Amino acid sequence: MKILILSEYLHPQTSGITIRIEYYIKYLRKFGHEVIVYGPKDCPTANRTLFSIPCYFFNKDMRICFPSLQLYRDILFGNYQMVHIVGPNIFLFTIFIYLLCLLMKINICTSYHTNAYEFVRLYIKNPYVFQLMTNYGYYTNYYPTIRLKIPILHPENYTDLKILCNNFNKGNVLSTGIDTQLFSFSKNFLRNKLIYIGRIAPEKNLFRLIDLFSLIQSDYTLDIVGFGSVETQLKDYVRKKNIEHIRFIGRIPYDQLYKYYQSGHAFLCTSLHESYGFTLLESLSCGTPIIYPKCEVFRKLYQKDFPQLEFDVDDDEQFLNALTYVQENTDELRELSRKYAEKYSWEKSTEDLLDIYQHISLSNK
Known part of the structure; x- marks a missing residue:
């Protein structure tokens, strides 16, 4: 053809x-x-x-x-x-x-x-x-x-x-x-390291992500990988709130992103409007569990397999419960994450x- x-x-x-x-x-x-x-x-x-x-x-x-x-x-x-x-x-x-x-x-x-x-x-x-x-x-x-x-x-x-x-x-x-060869499974993650990968834009709801991280900043680190229209404002927000242990990595070539997924203990998402959300599937392919908000697209994709990792984006306690579940079930979740991603090609x-x-x-x- x-x-x-x-x-x-x-x-x-x-x-x-x-x-x-x-x-x-x-x-x-x-x-x-x-x-x-x-x-x-x-x-x-x-x-x-x-x-x-x-x-x-x-x-x-x-x-x-x-x-x-x-x-x-x-x-x-x-x-x-x-x-x-x-x-x-x-x-x-x-x-x-x-x-x-x-x-x-x-x-x-x-x-x-x-x-x-x-x-x-x-x-x-x-x-x-x-x-x-x-x-x-x-x-x-x-x-x-x-x-x-x-x-x-x-x-x-x-x-x-x-x-x-x-x-x-x-x-x-x-x-x-999903390219499961590029986004390959790894056991070499850093415990208590959280990651976000994606555009830094209003529709990603990242100011709320910062608020949630402020609840756990004494015990965790957060890498934000990407760039976008509200990057400067987000960095200013972090400084204003005096939040520590956040690194802004910036833009990374697509074929190098797997290193950041593999390094994370969990992937954080606070976006409420997605037509799919490739970054979550890429994270799962690397064996990194996702903590995702309640919205139509993610509910259809992930609630059946990972119900304990879903949270109301405005509910601090639900977020903390999901993070605790990751801590208590890390090995099992990493295996399940990779198995889920392998259904796609x-x-x-x-x-x-x-x-x-x-x-x-x-x-x-």
Whole structure:
């Protein structure tokens, strides 16, 4: 199969979307498919680059791409069996790509990955501006896709389509994988060392994480790995509260993150709005237990296997109980964590994606 993938999310970015798309591309090529990737410049995975600018307001690590004549020409004459647009936006003029593919009878799909509704709500406090932005997002990103009947791909717990699109519940669910060789099991952790790995951004609820750590700072250390828009404010908050034993590690290359997961006694998460949360699965793959908040996505994923590690993010006692459970059951939890992660693989996830492609192709005949 000859596949064109258009994505703004590619290495060296470090988001969960980037991880998913990079592994899809890797295994599609490994399976023998011809994959042409359009993306921002300075992204090694992209065969062909598009002009792009940093997304300064939300996340400087992300770049906004603009279409090119080469892209349109490639769609017209490239003889693709599938065109896959990742996270369409108004700047890509996605509707023109949709119409061009429909006119040329080229199979096309699009995938949404970020719960933008909850994401934007954390950044825009004015209710009128927020409503304006959500209406704008609906009529530019979702409405054309649904009206033109473009097949939609999304993670299992994606919520934007239901919230913004009249309880829309169709689409193809993307399965998830994990690189268990990179994120390998290790027994060499540091007792009483806690870790957080991810973006330092409002939606991660990290000021609450700092508050929780302040309850145990005399007995534990905390490494915060990552960067983001509220990094300076978070460091100031730690200084203001005079909290010790916290290290801000900064940005670490993706292929080196396993060292930090492996070193931790437990991984802390306080985020309440995730479409999946890859960092928790990566931690489990290294054998490091997760202490996670009560929210829909984590409840579906982890409550059955790790009910004692769930806590109400506003309840200090529940957090302390979960931490105590880790202390009392460390060896057993590390084995169970790795066993849980081994159920996932990017090879199987990519096979599932190919099944979706095949189903779309057959339904268009």
